[in-house]
Amino acid sequence: MQLINKNLYGDYGDKEQAGGSNDGAKHNTASEWPLWEVFIRSKAGLDHKHAGSLHAADAEMAIENARDVYTRRMEGVSIWVVESRYIHASDPGESASMYEPANDKIYRHPTFYDLPDELKHM
Amino acid sequence: MTVHSFQEHFDEKIDNEVSIEPRDWMPDDYRKTLIRQISQHAHSEIVGMLPEGNWITRAPSLRRKAVLLAKVQDEGGHGLYLYSAAETLGITRDEMIEQLHSGKAKYSSIFNYPTLTWADMGAIGWLVDGAAIMNQVPLCRTSYGPYARAMVRVCKEESFHQRQGFEIMMTLANGTDVQKKLAQDALNRWWWPSIMMFGPPDDDSPNTAQSMRWRIKRFTNDELRQKFIDVTVEQAKLIGLTVPDPDLKWNEETGHYDYGKINWDEFWNVVKGNGPCNKERLETRRKAWEEGKWVRDAALAYAEKRKARKEKATLAA
Ligand SMILES: [Fe+2]
Ligand SMILES: [Fe+2]
Numbered sequence: 154m155q156l157i158n159k160n161l162y163g164d165y166g167d168k169e170q171a172g173g174s175n176d177g178a179k180h181n182t183a184s185e186w187p188l189w190e191v192f193i194r195s196k197a198g199l200d201h202k203h204a205g206s207l208h209a210a211d212a213e214m215a216i217e218n219a220r221d222v223y224t225r226r227m228e229g230v231s232i233w234v235v236e237s238r239y240i241h242a243s244d245p246g247e248s249a250s251m252y253e254p255a256n257d258k259i260y261r262h263p264t265f266y267d268l269p270d271e272l273k274h275m
Numbered sequence: 276m277t278v279h280s281f282q283e284h285f286d287e288k289i290d291n292e293v294s295i296e297p298r299d300w301m302p303d304d305y306r307k308t309l310i311r312q313i314s315q316h317a318h319s320e321i322v323g324m325l326p327e328g329n330w331i332t333r334a335p336s337l338r339r340k341a342v343l344l345a346k347v348q349d350e351g352g353h354g355l356y357l358y359s360a361a362e363t364l365g366i367t368r369d370e371m372i373e374q375l376h377s378g379k380a381k382y383s384s385i386f387n388y389p390t391l392t393w394a395d396m397g398a399i400g401w402l403v404d405g406a407a408i409m410n411q412v413p414l415c416r417t418s419y420g421p422y423a424r425a426m427v428r429v430c431k432e433e434s435f436h437q438r439q440g441f442e443i444m445m446t447l448a449n450g451t452d453v454q455k456k457l458a459q460d461a462l463n464r465w466w467w468p469s470i471m472m473f474g475p476p477d478d479d480s481p482n483t484a485q486s487m488r489w490r491i492k493r494f495t496n497d498e499l500r501q502k503f504i505d506v507t508v509e510q511a512k513l514i515g516l517t518v519p520d521p522d523l524k525w526n527e528e529t530g531h532y533d534y535g536k537i538n539w540d541e542f543w544n545v546v547k548g549n550g551p552c553n554k555e556r557l558e559t560r561r562k563a564w565e566e567g568k569w570v571r572d573a574a575l576a577y578a579e580k581r582k583a584r585k586e587k588a589t590l591a592a
Contacts (some may be wrong), residue, residue, distance in 0.1 A: 185369050186575060188362070205425070206359040208368060210571075211578035222355050225348070226432075245298050 187236055189215040191223055194231035201233050209234075289490060294420040297363040305489055308482070309419055310364050311380075312491060314371045317357035318382035321375075322556050324350045326390040327399060335393060342439050343396060349432045356425040363421045376561050384542065385468050387550030394447055394454075394461035400440015402462075402469040402507065408433045409503045410473065413493035422491070441510065448514040455515075462511065463519040470534075471542045473500040479539075504532050 186208040192201035204223045209215035215234040223229065243251060259265050268275070281300045288295060295301055324347050331347065334340035358368055374380035385403055390396070411433065414426040447458035474480060474496040486492035494502075504523075511518050522535030545553070 184572065184575070185367060186571065188359075205356060205428075206362070207355060210574035211581065214574065214578075221348075222352050225345075225352065242298060245296065246300070 186210050187238070189219075189234045190237050190240060191215070191219040192233040192235075193219070193223055193229040194233075195228055196230055201231065204228075206237060212236075289418055289488070292416075292418075292490075294423065295418050296420045304485075305491075306364050308486065308489070309422065309491060310361055310366050312486075313357055313361040313364075313422055313425075314366070314374065315381050315383075317354045317361060317371065318375045318380055319386065320350050320354035320357060322382045322386045322560060323403075324354075325556055325559055326386055326388070326552075327396060329390050330393060330396050333393070334396075339396075339443070346400070346436050346439065349436065353429045353432070356428055357422075360419075360421040360425040372564065376557065376564065378548065378557065381546065383472060384545040384550060385472050387545050387552045387556060388464070388468055389552050391464075392457050392461060394444070394457040395465070397440050397443030397447060397458065398461035398465040400436050400438075401444050401510070402440075402465050403472070404433055404436040404440060405507060406469050406472040406503050408437060409499050414491075416490070416493065418490035441514075444516070445514045448516055458514075459516055462516050466519050467538065467541075470500055470504060471537060471539075473497070473503065475539065475542070476537075501531050504534055508532055 187210075188206055189209055189212075190206050191204045193204045194201045204219070207215065207218050207222055209218050212234055216232050219232045219234055220229075224232070255261075282302065285295070285299075285301060285305075287293075288299075295305075327343060327347050327350075331340060331343050334343050358371060361371060362368060371380065375382065385406075390399070408430065411426055411430050415423055415430055417423045417426065444458050444462075447454040449455075450458075477483060477495045477497045480496055483492060483495055487495070508518055508523065520535045522533065524533045526533045544550070548554075
């Protein structure tokens with residue numbers, strides 16, 4: 154059994170470190186508009202949620218394009234855009250150790266506590 | 276981790292209906308197949324704008340024009356959702372566009388047929404979007420996360436496409452003799468290419484098993500085709516149009532319609548580039564790309580200039 158190089162491909166960001174496909178690296182992307190991630194607040198009171206990505210020359214154009222691409226049916230009341238390369242992501246290959254500290258702490262959940270049924274309003 | 280355990284971990288996720296996300300390890304063939312499938316799908320949405328775009332200026336009323344415009348704009352949006360999904364696999368947008376323009380990448384052959392009359396707008400919405408929906412709904416549960424999420428968006432938007440098409444057909448079918456003839460003629464021309472949209476028959480579709488294993492395909496071509504025929508034949512009856520297949524017959528035993536022989540020679544011929552509009556479609560796309568180059572360059576130059584000006588202003592302050 155042989156060790157392989159783990160290839161990370163960015164959903165967002167970290168593309169340079171991630172390597173990506175070699176085919177992609179050969180390709181000249183100098184004239185390509187940068188990639189932006191779009192986050193949309195669907196209505197007041199809710200968080201912005203990742204909707205997808207798009208290409209735009211600058212932030213203003215990214216917001217205008219996001220309106221046309223992701224809110225044609227009133228899906229949003231507010232748009233955030235951020236250039237994809239500025240997003241840093243955790244490494245899924247390390248998720249076992251990353252989330253390990255939370256694994257054995259079931260006492261953080263209310264159901265951990267065994268209380269009498271007669272107890273009300275708690 | 277070893278190759279073996281990466282693969283095992285991946286298989287486990289596939290078996291347990293857990294999504295694969297962009298930064299997860301995946302087999303090269305899975306990645307390649309997905310890039311091919313998603314980009315081909317994206318190209319179909321984009322090229323698919325052309326046959327309908329042909330009628331926007333000639334829609335018979337303001338209502339129809341607004342609806343058609345909205346539909347074509349949606350298709351552009353679908354292309355964009357899908358291109359971004361494919362980009363998460365490590366291919367660039369420009370590469371995909373290059374592959375389309377060079378003929379290396381395919382798009383759905385249906386868009387290589389011409390739209391001769393207004394009734395074709397009805398037939399396309401009803402049949403072509405209808406067939407696309409049949410194909411796409413199961414893909415909302417496909418194994419690759421970004422693809423599945425894009426498909427959820429697409430499917431939500433598609434249903435009006437089919438309904439507006441059927442409404443056009445229904446209106447024509449209930450109209451004057453000439454209008455009824457137009458509707459029937461459109462159905463005659465679009466029926467066979469539409470049922471070919473599901474792809475070659477199962478025994479001539481060698482990659483189906485692997486794709487189903489990976490959950491990037493959830494039903495076989497023939498299964499989807501049968502489902503489409505069963506529902507669409509009933510819809511045609513409802514508006515008094517005749518499906519142009521003399522062998523079409525309800526089969527009591529199977530609970531499905533039997534249908535006539537599909538002309539697969541025609542299908543492969545169009546795939547190979549010899550359909551009525553292949554050349555025109557690609558030329559239109561290439562021309563739009565080339566003539567839009569100065570706009571893309573100017574926008575980039577303008578953005579850079581503004582950025583530089585802003586930086587200078589911050590420095591001065
Ligand atoms: Fe579409
Ligand atoms: Fe559509």
